Every structure is written in C-alpha cells, then in structure tokens.
Amino acid sequence: MPDGLRRGVTAPRSHTRRRSVALATGLVLAVVGGTAVAVDGGLLSFGSSCWDSSVRLRIAAAPGIAPALKDAADYARDNDVTSDGSCLDIRVSAQDTYKITDALRSKSKSATDFEVWVPDSSVWVNRVTADGQSVPVTPAGNVAISPVGVAMIPTAAKSLGWPRKTYSWTELAGATMTSDRLKLGAGDPSRSATGLLALTQLAETAGRTKGGDTLAAATAKALSQRTSDSDSQLLDTLPRDLSGTEQGNPKRNQALILSEQAAFAYNASADSGDDLDLFYPKDGAPRLDHPFALVDEPTLTTDESRAALRFMTLLGEPQGRKILEKHGFRTDEDDIPAETVAGAGGRAPQPYKDVPERPATDKAVEEALGMWTITVQSARLTTVVDASSSMSDPVPGTSESRMNVTKAALLQALATFTPEDEIGLWKFSTKLDGKRDYRVLVPTDRLGDQVGGTTQRDRLSAAFSDLKPVKNGATGLYDTTLAAYKAATAAYTKGKFNAVVLLTDGVNEDPGSISRSRLIAELREATDPQRPVPLIAIAVGPAADKNELNKIAEATGGSGHLVTDPSQIHSVILKAVVQAGDKS
Template sequence: MGRHSLPDAPRRGGTGPRSRARRRRAALATAVVLAVAGGTVAAVDGGLLSFGSSCWDDPVRLRIAAAPTIAPALKDAADYARDHDVTSDGQCVDVRVTARDTYEFATALRSGRGGAADFEAWVPDSGVWVSRVLADDRSVPVTPAGNVASSPVGVAMIPTAAKTLGWPRKTYTWTDLAGATTTSERLRLGSGDPSRSATGLLALTQLAQTAGRTKDGDVLAAATAKALSQRASDSDGQVLNTLPRDLSGTEQGNPKRNQALILSEQAAFAYNESADSGDDLDLFYPKDGSPRLDHPFALVDEPSLTTDESRAALRFMTLLGEDAGRRILEEHGFRTDEDEVPAALVSAAGGRAPQPYEEVPERPATDKEVEEALGLWTITVQSARLTTVVDASSSMSDPVPGTSESRMDVTRAALLQALATFTPEDEIGLWKFSTELDGKRDYRVLVPTGRLGDRVAGTTQRDRLSAAFSGLKPVPHGETGLYDTTLAAYKAATASYTKGKFNAVVLLTDGVNQDPGSISRSRLVSELRELADPERPVPLIAIAACSDRISAWLRLGLPCSVPDRSRGSVFRT
C-alpha cells in the first residue's frame, strides 16, 4: 500500500462509451470532407485525425466481489467511472462488480478456494469478516484500505407492531427491545443467522454486552440467543422474506411470519423503496447505540496484483468518497458521513425523530467480544460434540481459595451440573490425564464420545458420563501431562468430526505441562495448526479449574479465568 500514490482524478469533460463513439464518427466525417477538399494535411495537423491513444485503448480491469446489499451501488459507481473516463495513471478504470454472499466469500478466502483468486478487491458489509480472514494465517491475504459507507443496525417492525411499542416517540435499549420481542409470541423477531450475517452478529454482540451489565446477564444473553435461533434465517435477504406479504393485512397474524426484524438501516431503506403495499417498515434505533455495518474496501492478495491494478483499486475507492460516489451510495440508502446524516435517508428507512438514529454504542465491540458472541450463538443453537479432557494430577486436590472444596470437587460438581443441561442429541466424551496413566500414555479415555441418548448394555451415555464424572479423583503424585494429551485429544476430535454440530475439545486444567518427556509447546502449536481446518472447525478451549463458572461456560460459552498464558498452559485454534 505504501508504495502507491493516489491515482488520477476524473478527466474533466470526459464522456461515456456511447458519447465517445459519436465523437469519433463526427471526427471521421469531418476528416473525409477535409480530405476531399485537399486539406488532409491540415486535418492531421489540427488533430482531427488523431494518432494518439485513448485511455480506453488499454484500460485497467478491476474485478470486485461485493456484499449483495452494496453491489448495486458499486455497479452504478462502476458505470459512472466508465461514462466519465475515470482514470488511474492515464488508463481508464474498467470495474466489474459481482455480488457474492459475504460469509461464503470469507470462507473461500480462508480456504483458498471458491474463486477468491478471481477478484482484485472485496467489499464485505462489515469489518468483522475482514478480521476473521486476517486472523487465519492460511487464508488468501487481504489488505484493508478504508471504509466506503456505513449503515446502523436496528429493529424494523411492521406498522401495527411498531405502534404497540410506541414508535416513534418511545425509545428502548437493546435489552428492552430484545425482551419485548422474545418474551411473547405476539411479537415475533427474526434475524439473520449471526454465524452468517454480520447484521445478526453485531446485534447479538451488542445484546450480550448490554445484558452482561445486568443481574443474571449471562443467562439473559443465552436466553435471547436461544429465542433468536428459533426464527433465524441464513441471510439478511432471506429474513426479509419472513415478513407478512401484506404488512397491514390478516397475514400478519400468521405464526410463520415475523413482525419484527434485526435489520440494517440500508436494508430497511431498500425494502421500503421497493415495497408495493404502501405500508413501510418502521425502524427503532436503540438508545444505547446502533452498531454499524462499515463496508470496508480491501485488496485481495495485494502482493500478486500489478501496480496498475493496486492503484486502480485505490482510485475506484477514492471515487466512492467523492461527491459523485457519495451521491450514488446515498441514493442506495447508505450513510457516507456520520456527522451529517440525511433526514430523508432515515425517513425512507422507517426512522423518525425522536428515534436516536445518530447514536452509536459507547465503544465499538472488540474482535474478542464479537468472537465470544459468535461462540455463545454456536453453543446455544447447535447440538454439541464435545471431547472433555480433565486434569487428574495431584494438584487438583489443592483447595479452592475461600471454599472448603478442592479443585477436583469444584470441577466434578460443575461437570455434573453442565451435563444436566445437554439434550439427548448432544455428544460428549470424557478423558482424564496426568502422567503415565495408561502405560507410557499420559491420558486415558474413560467414556468415548457418543450421543447422550444412546443406550448400551442397558444404560445411557448420559448415565455412563454421570458415573465417570462422579468418580474423578486426583492421581497421587501425578504430574500434569498437558501437551501430549492435548495433541492426542485434538487428533481424535478432528478425525471424528461431525458436520452440523459444534465440535470442540474442552480442556480443564489447573496448571502447566510438567512432563519433561513430552513434545515441546512450539511443536504442539505447529501440529495443532496443521490439523485445524476452517471448513471442519474444532475449537480447542482451555478452561481453568476455577469455580462453578465451568458449568456455565460448558453450556453457554461464558468466560472463565484461565491459567497464565505466558506459562504456556492455554491454547486455542
């Protein structure tokens, strides 16, 4: 990026391909007349028969993958660039925009497949996708260059539902809105699946943050996620299809139809602009702030791009920030300046004062908070396949400060409590480890991973696990054989991966590796990375043997303090 200065500005007086064709035909006709009159030399000297080159003789071709919501605006901007001879270093910029589902394109980048290499630039709807790609060191590299537009996330409702909640004069926090729409079947709330929709994920993150500041916030956040999961759609486009076909008709009472949606302002704008019923959606903007879809512009595999391609991409991005580009984006319902939000845009999207449509969250969510919200969603809504690996070294007999219980007592009770919350469809197994528990191996498989509802020899998997959890005891003089056990458990979990479930290895330990004959930490991390596959994800999660929060984490993905990372006791892939 640093090696490129900004490319050319638009050429003044430039015309589109059709105007250029007419201009060339007129020049040719004039030249013929002059030639007949014997004035060919004068025509050449006067430039009517130009032997110079047009910027279109050798244009820079740029292919952009864009989120479906912003792709139409970018296509209009590409047409503008062609019609007005927008150039980069004297070459016209020929931009081709393809709408690509953001989740699917991010997955293609992370796997290096799916046609990701066919594009020079990418405009997803949110930076959360760019962050996830950047966090994966095996993905096709992307280089963020800036943001081209924004759109706040709120809750859109059909008019009758909005009226019952006092729109537009009554304002709500995210928690209030979630409570109003998830505690009663009278007001059904739909959302894009947060694992595939940035709109849904940012809203869930905001909800989790807000709930976390209240009493029993963890439980409230999980309950909200569970309620949303009942009416989630794969994408924002699909969730719009869950609205009643006639917003004021009898179908609004159809239990299969949603009356409220977590939606971006731009999506509500586009829906209202195209709606035939005459009854537009109304939009609530939470008073504790609406997170933003920020639409980053990123170069795809910049080291492989030519200088011309990199500079042309930057030129097109700067065009989107100029008056013409901003006008195009605003015509499609996007914000281009948070300090001057067009009232007409907000009104068209279904917003109206005193709804706090300019309010932003106190602080933007961090990447960690977004990932925690995604983990909460995944664990809450999917059946689980967990390989539970428990430390049985002698230090697990040490007391937990402030209690009369040992670390193993607390761990055992938490596991039993968590087990009661899983369904018969969940799959769980149990390993324990210390040093040399099974010959030279530091671990022993007590209960192979299986479906809790399955029966073998007259007893269920749940019963076998309950008995095994209850029987966990520290090994006298046992040390912590952490590294070899971690690798073995991860290999087993990835080899038995089950599609459609939340697959994970959950490691409960109170200390660092104490086996001098084990593999090194660097080798362990290297082998874990080799085994990890983005298309078959198996998180490896280490939890400290801390308190009853263990059971909450196991079921809901809640945070739990962990051993000192600098001492090499925690890994995550």
C-alpha cells in the same frame, strides 16, 4: 430530526463534512504499497481520450451495496473519470460475503476472479487477515455506514410503543421472546454480519447483567429457528401484506434484525404502502462499515491498484456520497441525512445516532459466534479436567488456586448451555481408578434429563464444585486423552457439535503411559471426517506446554490454547468452537 418523513428523499445536499467514511485521497494512496502518489501530482487526471487506455477492475460486493457501486461505476464511465489518464472500466458483481470469505480462506479458484472486495463489514476482512493461509486482502478504507436495528411491521411496532418508546438490545430480545404474536427473524450469524453484530452486541450487553448469559443463549436458540442466509431472504419472511391477516401466520416474522439500509431499500420498493418501522437500540446500534479492500494486492499492476483507489476516493467525493445516500447508506457519522433515517422507518425520538459504548472487539465477535455454533447445533462435550496436585497452586495476582478459578469458569460456561446440550465430566491425575489415570465423574448426557431425582445440569454443577486437586497427584495426560477421545467418538451424536474439552496445567508425568507419537497416531486413526470430534486442549498456567497440546489436538482437527488465567477458559472454548467449525 426525521419526524414524520417516510420513504427515501434523495435531493442533493450541501454540508460541511466532518468525519467522512472514506479516507482522504492522499492518505489512501499512501496506504497500499506502490501507490503513494498525490492527486496534485497529476497522476489521477481527467481527459477525453481516456478510453484508449482504460483500466478494467472487477469488484465483488456485498448484495446490499452492489447496486450503489454499480451506479457509481456508471457515473465514472459516463463522466470519463480517470486514473493516470486512463478511464475506469468497473465491473461490479453482487456476491454473498460469507461465500467470498470462504473462497479467500480456502484459496479456491474463484478467490482471484476480482481485484477488489467490498463486504458489508470488517468482521469478514478480519477473519480473512487472521488466517495466515488465506489469499491476502489489503483494507484501504471504508465507503459507507449502515447501523443495525430491529425493523417491525407497523402493528408490531405500535404494540411496543414505536417511536416514542426506546429499548435496549436485551429489552428488545425479551419483548420478542415473551409475545407469541411477535416472531423475530435474523440473518444467520455464521453467514450474516447483520445477525452476527447484533448477537455480539446482545451478548456483550447481557453479559453485564445477572442471568444475562442465559438470556443471550436463549435468544440465540430462539433466533436459530428463524434465520435466513441473507437480508433479501430474511425480508421474504415478512407477511406479504403488512396490514393483513397473514401477519398472524406462525411461519412469518413480524420483526427482523436488519440494517438501516436494508430497511430503506425495502420501504422504497414496497408495494403495500405500509413501510417497516425501525427501532434503534438505546444502548447503541452496531455499524456495517463496508470496507474497501484490494485482493492479492502484490499481484495487481500499479495501474490496477491506483484505479481501484481512484474509484474508492470517488465514493467519498460529493457525487459518490450522493449516490450512496440515494441507496440508503450513511457516508458521515456526524452528518446523517434525515431522509435516510426516515426512509428506513426511523423517527425521533428513536436514538438513531447512538453507537455502542464499547465497539465489538474481534474477541467478542468470536465468542458470540462460538456461542451461536454451540447453541444452534446443540453440543455434546466431554470435559476432562486435570486434578493433579499442581492445580492447587495460586493464580498469579490472586489468592485463588488454579482449580478454584477453573471451577468458576466451568460453572460460568455451564450456565450458557441449553437443556438439549449434552455435557459430561472426567477428572484425571495418576492412578485415580486402580491403574487408570482418570475417573468418569458424570457421564455425558442431556442437561435437561432427570437422573435420580435431579437434573444432569445439577449433577454437573455439583461435580464441578466438588473438584479438588489430588494430593501428590501427577499428570496422566496421554492415557487420559486417548481414553476420553475414544469414548467420545464411540458415542458420537449426529446433528450436534461433538468435542472433547481437555484442561491441564502440566505435561505428561506418567512414565508408564503410551508415548506422545503413539498417542497422536491412535488419535488420527480414531478420527473420522464424517463424524468429527475435535479435541480442544487448553493449557492452564505457565507449566503447561501449549505447543505439545496443539500437536496432539491437531491430530483430531482440534486446536491447543494457552490461558494464563483460568477465568479465560470460557472465551477460549467458544473461540476453539469457531476454529473447529471452520475446519469441518
């Protein structure tokens, strides 16, 4: 147990390996096309004349792991490590992962400047592979682990009972929000996997408690005032003297959401002698898993693919693991060096081995990122709800109508918005207001504004609750969509995430409305890239046409979505926000 040890001690260790991070060589070589060759076959050989036919590889690596990979590349070079008899000439460059992600997704010229990509987390690889238009990446395994916790300056950690007292993610967030002397900083979740995984875990944990959604949104709002693009920039926000008077400076952070490895590296290089202390949340620390991926693998030569995988397997061998552990990384989930934990500022009984009960899913990550986008920017959303008679139909498998479940989902979503967000409500059917198919129930305003003795939030809550299907009402989709969109673009608010959220369970049933082609043409004409207002169109139930809604929404830079159960509406809105942000 890492009791009392501080700073990184990196003496070689011998141990029986169990679940190693990197995949076994034979398995890895079978993963990528054209490289299914075993080591015992002699293709990955060693020889003194290997530099006559060396293979050069360029690796773009997350800044945290780049120094370790450079040391491993030096080891391979100094020891004539070979692949197919050729030496490995590995060139590693540290590059911000979010920038590489953007380059791969946009297919920019810089996306082909390297053959291998080692980001800090699989969340980035998943975002690239989910985008069918991006440069393809082929994950081959994972090379290192680093859990995410909350690092604090010694006085702050002591005030919270470190190391004896343990906290959940929500308890840690609550502790930092209730103390004016404990400012919490984090990496921007849209640019930092550390920040995104922590926010996802917080949202997942908070979502299982009453009022948890509000706490998660409030925490995100507080974090948004103290975010940095990277761990290195985040560490610069600490007081220059961890034991000095500057720790009371309101511009400085006393606590940081940080990876174990980043805390280890900071403590190893700190001049002050006062290391950071690290809290490991008792409900589990999410992991940075450092995937190793080939970039545009079909264009690589066989020699390049095999050389890349040879370098990856080197990282899983004893000398490679030793190099990674020297830099503060874990290489095995079951055999954690005490020196790594202690060097990062961890100490028993902090639960440094615990992982979340349920690993974050891609859906949970997208929802957390959507919540972040809305919370940080603040949102201006015009919500347009179908009130046609078919909304009284039951949701399959329940006794609830589509309208009742939709109302519940909207009320759930409303609870996550802050007083600075602007939300409004329209409903539509056919001929609801004279010849118009729609009616504005609550104009779009700040939720915190007082209106006639009550707040905008209370007005919306009441209006959502009062929504009812119109008897014999049809779906006046086209005219309503155009009217709501023109109103939203005319009232565009700079600095906020502006959007129209349309929910319908059917297709257009108003014979006197404009045509779909004219609707799309007018939406395109009303769209201004400098003042984006994406239409988020949600098809509810089997009668809605998701493809049609998607074509309509795409004219505005938005997207169409299908939910079979209206209770999915909240998560779909958050997902759509992320997609809209990617396009802007």
